[in-house]
Amino acid sequence: MTIQRSIDDLRAEVDQINRDLLKLLSQRGEVVAQIGHAKTQEGRPQHYDPAREEQQLHELESLNPGPFTGAAVKAIFKEIFKASLALEESNDKKQLLVSRKVKSEDTVLDIDGVRIGGDAPPIIIAGPCSIESEDQMEQTADFLAAKGIKILRGGAYKPRTSPYGFQGMGVDGLILGNRVAKDRGMLFVTEVMDTRDVEIVAEYADILQVGARNMHNFALLREVGRARRPVLLKRGLSATIEEWLYAAEYILSEGNNEVILCERGIRTFEKWTRNTLDLSAVALAKQETHLPVIVDVTHAAGRRDLLIPLAKAALAVGADGIHVEVHPSPATALSDNEQQLDFAGYDRFEAELASMLKVPAGV
Ligand SMILES: C=C(O[C@@H]1C=C(C(=O)O)C=C[C@H]1O)C(=O)O
The missing domain is CATH 1.20.59.10 (Chorismate mutase)
Structure with a gap:
């Protein structure tokens, strides 16, 4: 039984x-x-x-x-x-070169004494969307240098949505941007769009920018990876965080470890902002990689009235810096009229962020 x-x-x-x-x-x-x-x-x-x-x-x-x-x-x-x-x-x-699992400590860039990432205070990269004229660049650089801004931006090659939009001043813009920055002891960052231009842009720029529309341009990523210049890598319009980090990996895998990741908003169903600022991407990129991460608030919002709260939020989640477009007369700018700040607007922006831009106590 x-x-x-x-x-x-x-x-x-x-x-x-x-x-x-x-x-x-x-x-x-x-x-x-x-x-x-x-x-x-x-x-x-x-x-x-x-x-x-x-x-x-x-x-x-x-x-x-x-x-x-x-x-x-x-x-x-x-x-x-x-x-x-x-x-x-x-x-x-875990074997990716961008990963914290490979390198646990923060990468801190030191570009001619300007430190970005890690324990360095957050940096501001500012300047007009496009380099348009000597007068425009001199005025902007004078204003920003007086504010203590160390990195001047300005586009010489412009990736415009329409082929008939202003395409930039090209080499003349590079020469102008470089001169105006150097005269004031600033660094100059500008976008490179074509593998054939990497050499000439690297001659005039201290930091090479790879724009959102080129984040998937693997030939360009490899080429800037071979250039001995730091790279500011914007996240693609519809790129996942993983795709963005793999794009950075392309650059590191060519031997260039000096990459700054830049979140600039992604395309969503939302229409009241030009893009949607993905703050979790900033926090995640900081957590998963050892690279500095900055936020381009200008493109993320696409409207001036959101720049201050978005910049505050970006710094609060740990961004190592803010990228913002400043133009002497945004209304007559040749690109991005809706979103660039004029000088008075920048004054307010800076005043609102001042306490968050200081070196944290005890560092
Ligand atoms: C472990 C392997 O890799 C994968 C996992 C497998 C598994 O768990 O058995 C089998 C084939 C692969 O898809 C392998 O190739 O042997």
Whole structure:
């Protein structure tokens, strides 16, 4: 006569089996991680191996003693393969050069004495959207230099939505931007759009900007990675955080570790702002990478009335700096009329942010 075991008793046995299975699963995970590492070292382009999975499923089905059906056994193991693959790939991600897992301490750039990132106080990068004339640049640089701004921006090559929009002054703009900045002891940052221009832009600019529309231009990323100049890498209009970090990885993988990440808003369904400032991307990029992260409030908002609260929010989540467009006469600017600040507007902006831009006490 078989004695009926109690549910509690049976469940205790199931609990023990669970613990044994978990131990085996963990053991399997450790081995899989080693396989993943070996694949990376061999330079295999992908970790997923459907033929290997198929072979295991086939064997398991043929060995299946029941009571589970073959289909159930296959489904369970397919889940195990899926989790194993995710484990392999996430371990692999830890190897990215941009990752904090590879370099735990903050990267602090020191560009001619201007420090960006880590324990440095937040920096402001300011200047007009486009370099338009000598007068416009002299006036803006005089104003900003007097305010203690160390980095002057200005576009010489403009990626305009319409091919008929103002395309920038080109090399003349580079020469002008460089001269105006150097005369006042400032750094000059400007966008490079074409691999063929990297050399000439690097000759005149202290920081090369890769714009949002070029974040996926892998040839350009490689080229600025080979240039010996720091790079300001804007996040693409519709780029995920992962794609943005991989874009930075392209630059680092060419040997250039001096990358500043710049969140500038992403395209969403919202119409009242030009883009939506993704503050979680700033916090995440700071957490996941060791690179300095700054926020371009001008493009994130696309409207002047939001610049101050967005800049405050950016600094509050840990941004290492703010990028803002300033123009002597925004109404007559050749680009971005709606969002550049005039000098009085910049005065208010700076006054509101002043306490957040100081070096934190005790540093
Ligand atoms: C562990 C490997 O990588 C992946 C995971 C597998 C698994 O968990 O068994 C099988 C094939 C791959 O998709 C492997 O290739 O052996």
